[in-house]
Amino acid sequence: MVTLASFYWGWLLGAALLGFGMGWIAVVHRGHGLSKAAAGWLGLLLVVLLGLALARVVPGRPGYWLDLGLVLLAIYLAGCSVGSWLRYWVVSRHESAA
Amino acid sequence: MRGLVRWSSKWWPGALPLLVLWGLAAWTTTVPLEADVAARASAALKDTVLDKTQIVVAGRDVSFTAEAFSEEGRRSAVAAVEAVPGVRLVNDGTRLVAEAQPYVWSVERDVVRVTLGGATPLPASKARLLDAARNSLNGVEIADRMALARGAPQRFDAAALLLVDQVGRLKEGKITLTDNKVALTGMARELGGREAIAAALKNLPDGFSVASNEIKAPPYVFQAYKDPVAVTLTLTGYVPDNAVHAALAAAAARKFFSEKVIDNLKASIGAPAGFSNVVVAALGALSRLSTGTLVVSDRAVMLSGDALYDEAVNQIRAGLAKDLPQGWQIKTEVSVKPAAAPVDPTVCQQLFADLLAKNKIRFESGRATIDPDSAGLLDRLIEIALRCPSATVEIAGHTDGDGDTGFNQTLSEKRAQAVAEYMARAGLPAERFRPVGYGSTAPVAPNDNDEGKAQNRRIEFMVR
Structure with missing residues (x-):
């Protein structure tokens, strides 16, 4: 995996930055979030894709693309978490200071 | 933590750029990644002895086909590819090299080239045989028709190397090694070559034997050329030993009193019976020609040239026929030299x-x-x-x-x-x-x- 990460670290960094930005915005965003049902379906889809990737049943290039997509998604979600948490921390400190 | 779940419902808009990012990443990294994995897999197999190795990478999956020389070697090769970093799956298309039964290897020499053919056990033995052929046959074209096969007899390399060395002594012919039996056909390059090959075959490794040896000796040739312009008699070819050599040189000096005798004769075994007497008689016939060539090849005598007058032609022909022992053949192509101008x-x-x-x-x-x-x-x-x-x-x-x-x-x-x-x-x-x-x-x-x-x-x- 280290070998692969060293191979496309630029793309991973991109996903992480994208996630960080999205997470940063999400805390103060006024728009609608995903409905619970949609989130459930998305979660199910994710579990299925993860299962396919771990079982290594998708052959050749599509298999690689699936792995790549899941890794990017994971990094994205991690970036979102870090971004949201950091924003929340900055906002709450600001409010308490005011 | 509750906050994280709440915020995460608003993360979805980033998924669209992420999809684009994913597409671009897949677009740009796939081919370089495949090349990288292929290079690593090839490097991992560098020290493994395989034949017809083929590595095809799709994504992170390696299709690996090769022919191995043992089951153990085959398994370790597959394991080596599986251990390459970045490889997800190995599609194992390896198999064992075919077994040859009977195990036949051959080396053949013709006018143009030496061809090595048949089965060899390992790429290394194949390379060694080709090297040996190049060394012992300096400058001769070597053609490689050898295939790899399992089932070679013990000490195959030693036996085959010894046989490759014998090809240098052949003018043309074929040496075949079938399991541990050697068969030879063809003609030796020089007189004595047949005997030298037979002697070398005694050094075959244990367990190998000669099934048939049909190497022929080259013809035993003696030649004399009488040159009226240079006033020389040139003797070339073979004589049985030094005593016969001296006798023939003395006879030539007596019969060719005005010519200078150029003696290029070499001593060699293998002369036919009665050689010396026939050559002396034939030299006598040659001495009666103004210009002529005498060729004694095995048991055939060929005399050509110009006699000095009509009757001499008949005398020479009849005289030679009378002097030849049983089993010898004679061919004369003697014409008559144009008569010289009359004088006072x-x-x-x-x-x-x-x-x-x-x-x-x-x-x-x-x-x-x-x-x-x-x-x-x-x-x-x-x-x-x-x-x-x-x-x-x-x-x-x-x-x-x-x-x-x-x-x-x-x-x-x-x-x-x-x-x-x-x-x-x-x-x-x-x-x-x-x-x-x-x-x-x-x-x-x-x-x-x-x-x-x-x-x-x-x-x-x-x-x-």
Whole structure:
């Protein structure tokens, strides 16, 4: 995996930055979030894709693309978490200071 | 933590750029990643002995096909590819190299090249055999038709290397190793090559044996070329040993009195029976030609060239046929040299004297039988006599001072008579020759030493 990460670290960094930005915005965003049902379906889809990737049943290039997509998604979600948490921390400190 | 779940419902808009990012990443990294994995897999197999190795990478999956030389080697090769970082799956298309039964390997030499064919156990032994062939056959084209197969007999390499070395001794032929039996056919490059190969085959590794050895020896060739322009007699080819060599050189010197003998003969075994006698007789025939080539190849004698006069052709042909032992063949292609221009009797006299000053007509000791070594000289005397058809020639016989005067007188007469008869047999009119015997009455040197006596024993031609 280290070998692969060293191979496309630029793309991973991109996903992480994208996630960080999205997470940063999400805390103060006024728009609608995903409905619970949609989130459930998305979660199910994710579990299925993860299962396919771990079982290594998708052959050749599509298999690689699936792995790549899941890794990017994971990094994205991690970036979102870090971004949201950091924003929340900055906002709450600001409010308490005011 | 509750906050994280709440915020995460608003993360979805980033999924769209993420999809784009994913697409771009897949677009740009797939091919370089595949190349990288392929290079790593090849590097991992560098020290593994395989044949027909093929690595095809799709994404992170490696399709690996190869032929291994043992089950263990096959498994370790697959494991090595599986251990390459970045590889997700290995599609194992490996199998074992086919087993050859019977195990046949061969080396063949023809006019153009040496071809190695059949089965070898490992790429390394194949390379070693090719190297050995290149070394022992300097400059000869080597063609590789060898395939790899399992099931070689023990010590295959040692046996095959020894056989490759023998090909250098062949002019053409084939050596086949079937399991542990060796079969040889073809012809040796040089005389003695067949024997050398047979001797080398005794060093075959344990367990190997010679099933058939049909290597033929090259023809045993003796050649003589009489060159009238350079006034040389060139001897080439083989003689059985140094004694025969000396005897042939001496015979050539006696028969070719005016030619310089260039002796390029080599001693070698393998001469056919009766070789020496046949060559001496054939050299006698060659000495009667003005220009000619003699080739003795195994048991075939081939004489070609120009005789000095018509009757000589028949005499040469009949004489050779008579001298050859059973089982020998003869082929003569003798034509007649164009007659020389007629000359004055005085010129004839001069030519006779010049020729007889160079050499003498020889006889058997104490008898009037002409020595066959003098046939060449007599033919030249006949050629001169033919140039002055009007001249009458006195053939004068002389002896040395030894022995009884009456006997010497008779001997000199008989010897002169024998020469005159020889002239008549050549087709010259008998009445042109007047044989006269002088005994020891007209010496040209003192009779008190061997050299002088030898000079006194002579035949002279006097144009009258």
